[in-house]
Amino acid sequence: MSRTAKTFAAVLIVAVAVVAGVFLRHAVEEPLGVSVATAVKPFTLIDHNGRPVTDATFRGRALLLFFGFIRCPDVCPTSMSFAADLLNALGDSAGTLQIAFVTVDPERDTPEALRDYLANFDSRIAGLTGTPEQIAAVTKAFGVYYAKRALEGLDDYTMDHSTAFYLVSTNGQFHRAFALNDDSDEMIDELRAAISAASSPQKE
Amino acid sequence: MSGPILFSAVSFRAIWAVTCLMLNGGAALAADAPRAIVVTQAWVRASLGQTPTTAAYLKIENRGAAEDRILSVATPAAAAAQLHESVSTDGIMRMQAVKSLGINPGQSLELAPGGLHIMIMGLKSPLKAGQTIPIKLRLERAGEIEVEAEVRGLGAAK
Numbered sequence: 001m002s003r004t005a006k007t008f009a010a011v012l013i014v015a016v017a018v019v020a021g022v023f024l025r026h027a028v029e030e031p032l033g034v035s036v037a038t039a040v041k042p043f044t045l046i047d048h049n050g051r052p053v054t055d056a057t058f059r060g061r062a063l064l065l066f067f068g069f070i071r072c073p074d075v076c077p078t079s080m081s082f083a084a085d086l087l088n089a090l091g092d093s094a095g096t097l098q099i100a101f102v103t104v105d106p107e108r109d110t111p112e113a114l115r116d117y118l119a120n121f122d123s124r125i126a127g128l129t130g131t132p133e134q135i136a137a138v139t140k141a142f143g144v145y146y147a148k149r150a151l152e153g154l155d156d157y158t159m160d161h162s163t164a165f166y167l168v169s170t171n172g173q174f175h176r177a178f179a180l181n182d183d184s185d186e187m188i189d190e191l192r193a194a195i196s197a198a199s200s201p202q203k204e
Numbered sequence: 205m206s207g208p209i210l211f212s213a214v215s216f217r218a219i220w221a222v223t224c225l226m227l228n229g230g231a232a233l234a235a236d237a238p239r240a241i242v243v244t245q246a247w248v249r250a251s252l253g254q255t256p257t258t259a260a261y262l263k264i265e266n267r268g269a270a271e272d273r274i275l276s277v278a279t280p281a282a283a284a285a286q287l288h289e290s291v292s293t294d295g296i297m298r299m300q301a302v303k304s305l306g307i308n309p310g311q312s313l314e315l316a317p318g319g320l321h322i323m324i325m326g327l328k329s330p331l332k333a334g335q336t337i338p339i340k341l342r343l344e345r346a347g348e349i350e351v352e353a354e355v356r357g358l359g360a361a362k
Contacts, residue, residue, distance in 0.1 A: 070252060073259035073324070075290045075297050077249060078317035081361035117252050120358035145296050152301075154284060154325055156256070163297040179292070180318065 040174050041141035045102070045134055048115035048127035055172055061098045062175075062195050063168040067144045069105035069159050070117050076101075077121075079163060079180055084122035089188045090195070097195050100126040104146035104161050106135045142166050142174075167195070240268025241307070241346040246339055246353035248324065249360060251331045258331060260285075260322040260339055260353050265312035273344040274305040279353075281337040283326025290319055299323065304344075317361055333357045 040055055047053045066083065068076035080101060087094045101118060103109035106129050109117075114127025130138070139146060146161040164177040246262035260279075266272055277285045287302040302320065307313050315321050322339065331337065335355040342348050 071255055071257045073249070073257045074288070074299070074321045075318060077259075077358055078361060081317075081359050084359060085361070113253070117358070120250075120252070122359075149298075151325060156325065158257075158299060160296060160298045163292065 038174055040168050040172055041137075043134070043138040043141055045128040045130040045138060046111055048111050048118065050111045053126075053128065055168075058098050058100075058168070059172055060170055061096055062170055064097060064099045064195075065102055065142065065166045065168070066099070066163070067102045067104050067139060067142070067146065067161055067166075068163070069103050069161070070109050070113055071105065072159065072161075075163050075180070079165075080118065080121040080125065082180065083125055083165075086188055087122050087124055090192060093192075093196075094124070098126060099124070100128050102128045102135070102138060104135060104139065104144070104159050106130055106132055238267065239346075240270075241266055241272055241343055241349060243341065243349055243351045246351045247356050247360070248322075248331060248337060248339070248353045250333050250355050250358045251327055252358055253330065255330075256282075256325065256327045258324050258327065259288075259317075260324055261315045261317065262322075262339070262351065262353070263312060263314045264307060264341070266307040266309050268345070269309050270345060271306055271308050272346055273307070274341050275344055276342045277322050278340045278342075279324060279337055281328055281331070282324045283328070285322055285324050285339070288321055288323040290321070331355045333360075 042055050044052060044054050064083070064086075066076075066079055068079065070076070083099045083101075087097070087099065090097060099122075101114065103114065109127075109129050111127065111129060114129060118125045118127050128138075129135070138144075144162040144166075146159055148157045149160055150157050164179055166177050167175040169175045242265045244263050244265070246260065248260035249258045251258045264274070274287060277287055279285050287305055288299045289302050291298055291300050305313070305320070313320070333355050336352040337355065338350050339353045340348055340350045
């Protein structure tokens with residue numbers, strides 16, 4: 001072997017190792033959401049049209065859930081504006097995604113109120129409510145925290161609550177949660193990738 | 205303003221208002237004097253039906269040489285208003301009342317969706333896009349500053 005050939009071989013080996021390393025890392029990291037996927041526990045709720053829905057209703061589409069309440073003054077409208085931006089950014093592929101706002105204040109958030117509320121953002125976003133027991137069950141299924149907190153000096157309460165978006169894949173498996181961060185463009189990109197992963201057929 | 209009687213009544217009111225403002229620190233006056241605290245981009249989110257809560261946002265800039273603090277906020281449009289911050293701890297969002305908010309000289313602070321905001325509770329009537337409501341800030345040094353906040357749609361993100 002000439003010196004040039006030796007150098008070429010060495011460079012090639014390093015290059016192959018680097019590429020393999022990158023592939024391996026991706027192979028380990030990327031499907032993490034899928035490999036840890038667990039079936040979402042069954043839930044039954046009422047949608048914004050007053051119709052009963054279950055976890056099975058949304059199969060075949062990716063489902064992105066947000067848990068909030070109508071009287072929430074800041075984070076919920078901000079998150080729903082973001083959800084509307086997301087649907088617009090997805091364009092035609094938005095049909096593969098169902099975004100739903102699940103209330104953690106079922107005593108006040110009726111189907112009609114949810115419908116009126118969500119129409120301000122994007123009427124493609126479903127509103128889900130139910131009995132306090134049904135809300136307790138669905139929040140438990142996603143590990144969502146919520147609690148009433150009295151508003152000082154007013155005969156009123158607010159809710160503390162988890163504010164992640166929870167993505168369920170087309171086959172009803174929990175895919176991953178997203179935190180609402182400051183850079184919405186970055187999150188739209190990240191969600192788009194996750195939605196296409198969630199929307200693609202998975203090994204059964 | 206035509207009649208002299210009416211005119212003098214108006215003048216008296218104006219003088220009284222100016223006196224009150226000066227006693228309050230004179231910050232809202234300052235047509236010619238440079239103001240230390242400048243509040244801009246004030247807006248408030250429209251409310252849904254009879255929902256009594258909403259949030260307002262604004263930008264506050266300290267052009268002065270000393271730190272100033274927002275001590276309280278108020279609006280005649282609602283029973284109560286408070287400085288709040290949406291704080292996420294372990295993925296759980298809680299709204300915390302912010303007792304006072306300091307602004308260093310040369311600093312500008314933005315109250316924006318998803319973080320610091322003015323929580324408005326007990327709205328007297330629903331807020332519709334296109335309206336404006338006054339928001340009063342009380343500052344330690346600058347005194348009371350009143351701004352008109354534009355009501356933007358419920359879906360507005362900024």
